[in-house]
Amino acid sequence: MGIIHSGARILPSLTAFALLSLCPLADSAAAEPFPSRSLTIVVPAPPGGTTDLAARALADDLGKALGQSIVVENKGGAHGIVGAQHALRSRPDGYTLYMAFSGFHVISPNLTSLPYDPLIDFQPVAMVYVAPEVLAIRSSFQEIKTFEDLVRYAKQHPGKLNYGSAGPGSVAHVGMELFQSITGTRMTHIPYKGTGPIVVDMLGGQIDLILASMPPLVSHIQSGGLRPLLFTSGNRQKAFPDTPTSRELGLSDFGTSSWFALYMSAEAPREAARKISEEVGKIISNPAFQERAATLGAEATYMNPEQLGKFNEEELERWNAIIKEAKISGG
Secondary structure (H helix, E strand, C coil): CHHHHHHHHHHHHHHHHHHHHHHHHHHHHHCCCCCCCCEEEEECCCCCCHHHHHHHHHHHHHHHHHCCCEEEEECCCHHHHHHHHHHHHCCCCCCEEEEEEHHHHHHHHHCCCCCCCCCCCEEEEEEEEEEEEEEEEECCCCCCCCHHHHHHHHHHCCCCCEEEECCCCCHHHHHHHHHHHHHCCCCEEEECCCHHHHHHHHHCCCCCEEEEECCCCHHHHHHCCEEEEEECCCCCCCCCCCCCECCCCCCCCCCCEEEEEEEEECCCCHHHHHHHHHHHHHHHCCHHHHHHHHHCCCEEEEECHHHHHHHHHHHHHHHHHHHHHHCCCCC
16 A cells, blocks of 8 residues: 555656656747748639739748748638638738738728728738739720720710729729729729639620739730730830820829738737748849849839838728728729
């Protein structure tokens, strides 16, 4: 009995010793350098659109810089809500990034109630791209070859022309509503889940017009499938010098541009966001990366977390004013 009693007393001591012996391992795991495994960039749109292209263009270089693979995960639908919620529901450990599209991140909140707050639930990581919008028509629409043709035809045939957008609240939707308000025209809005499917239907003759950033449209413009009518940039694009800007056409208020930036959950470690932001800044400063962005019709533009956070607040206010003045609804 004495041996049993003695053993009963020794067992707690052995257990405590075992736990203590594991502490260095626990501390080691806690101090594990970031990142120590693969990361994910959630894209709130289908493959083929600008947000998707922006994420994939960055993923390879960022993965090499961090020494880890990066998976791009497309979660399109519901004006970006599906992708945003998926990113927020992931473990907030810094390994899940979210590539935000400006239309969903700062325009949608001014048009509809979202199940999350872009300023509170997401922490900024880094701005990646800024891209002017191009208003393009399918080349098979022979009656319209210029901006003037478009306005004239739209006024003669109210509602006959249609345009696709990545859904209510997207830059394309708000931009085209603004365009119609300025030009006194009326067209039919056809919502999609992303830019990629719109381009497919344009080439098939189902959709007439699109207002989108350049990356997913460049190859189709160059091949002759789509015809650019105007750019919303201040200067003409080097790749398409014959296409006028909105400013040249007297549409100074029609200056929409898209931007694409990285975020992560507000609950994720600030150190993780800072490390990724610093690496993105180095990548964006690389002339080769800037050149690749230019060939897609975008400008590689870096902002650190503080700068991006301030910019978000300003953009929300700016689009709120535009939407109210143009009396644009989210439907």
